[in-house]
Amino acid sequence: PKLQLLAVSLRQMRKLLFEFEDLSWFPDTIRESMTDYLRYFLKVTKFYKPVIPFISEILKQTNLQNIIDLCSGSGGPVEEVLSGLNATSEGNIKVTLTDKFPNISSYTLLQNKYPKSISFESTSIDAKNVPEELKGLRTIFSGIHHFDEVSIGEIIHNAIQNNAPIGIFDGGDRNIFMILGIILFHPLLFFLFTPFFRPFRISRLIFTYLIPIIPFCTVWDGIVSITRLYAPEHLERIARVHDEARYTWKSGKVKNSLGMNVTYLIGSPKR
Numbered sequence: 001p002k003l004q005l006l007a008v009s010l011r012q013m014r015k016l017l018f019e020f021e022d023l024s025w026f027p028d029t030i031r032e033s034m035t036d037y038l039r040y041f042l043k044v045t046k047f048y049k050p051v052i053p054f055i056s057e058i059l060k061q062t063n064l065q066n067i068i069d070l071c072s073g074s075g076g077p078v079e080e081v082l083s084g085l086n087a088t089s090e091g092n093i094k095v096t097l098t099d100k101f102p103n104i105s106s107y108t109l110l111q112n113k114y115p116k117s118i119s120f121e122s123t124s125i126d127a128k129n130v131p132e133e134l135k136g137l138r139t140i141f142s143g144i145h146h147f148d149e150v151s152i153g154e155i156i157h158n159a160i161q162n163n164a165p166i167g168i169f170d171g172g173d174r175n176i177f178m179i180l181g182i183i184l185f186h187p188l189l190f191f192l193f194t195p196f197f198r199p200f201r202i203s204r205l206i207f208t209y210l211i212p213i214i215p216f217c218t219v220w221d222g223i224v225s226i227t228r229l230y231a232p233e234h235l236e237r238i239a240r241v242h243d244e245a246r247y248t249w250k251s252g253k254v255k256n257s258l259g260m261n262v263t264y265l266i267g268s269p270k271r
Helices: 002-016 028-044 049-062 078-088 104-113 149-161 176-196 202-210 213-227 232-243
Strands: 066-070 094-097 118-120 137-141 166-171 247-255 261-269
Touching (some): 028 078, 028 104, 028 202, 049 137, 049 166, 049 247, 049 261, 078 094, 078 104, 104 118, 149 261, 202 213, 232 247, 232 261
Parallel strands (some): 066 094, 066 137, 094 118, 137 166
């Protein structure tokens, strides 16, 4: 009974808390600057480097060279992941960026930088209903905590229905030290590195230094994200409910260079 009450309390807290990025009315100018910062942070810290071997393995197992990245934000860790994969792959890995709120300017920047490897969908793509023509390994970086259990089940069910392998990766630790780190260090990083974020935006300077809406909303979303992180075994339980023994699943945690855990759930169709 106590565990059931705890589960109910966590679900209620998830409904009460919100992330600015998820709000449909939230200004794209602010949302895109927030995700641009996240892309910069993930790239510089090599946040998702430890999971590159997992992605490489599943691509080889499924004989795929295409990645359909869902909930891409501004591109997240795609540059780092792509570089790592192409260093060990015999062919050229291609990534298609998609999002419910696509950041076209950032996607264009990445496509121009990697014209043979990165493309994007300019229309809104729902991770729960991915168009059939987008074929490849589906990935979600730093995005699954935005969804409740029902929605995660729908994301996984949609992948299974299309016989698509899927890799879900989310970094961070659910503790007070992580929250304190976000509060203390992210504002400092914004102050020091905002002029170097690309694509360049005048609005980014205004809403960082003059009216610090971007740092505030990013810190808020970061704190809420920590409270909403899923354990790997929790994600795997959700997956197996929708699986019907058609997929092979692997879940767990690995540490990155910052000493943070990166949770992963990987599923691929059984041969």
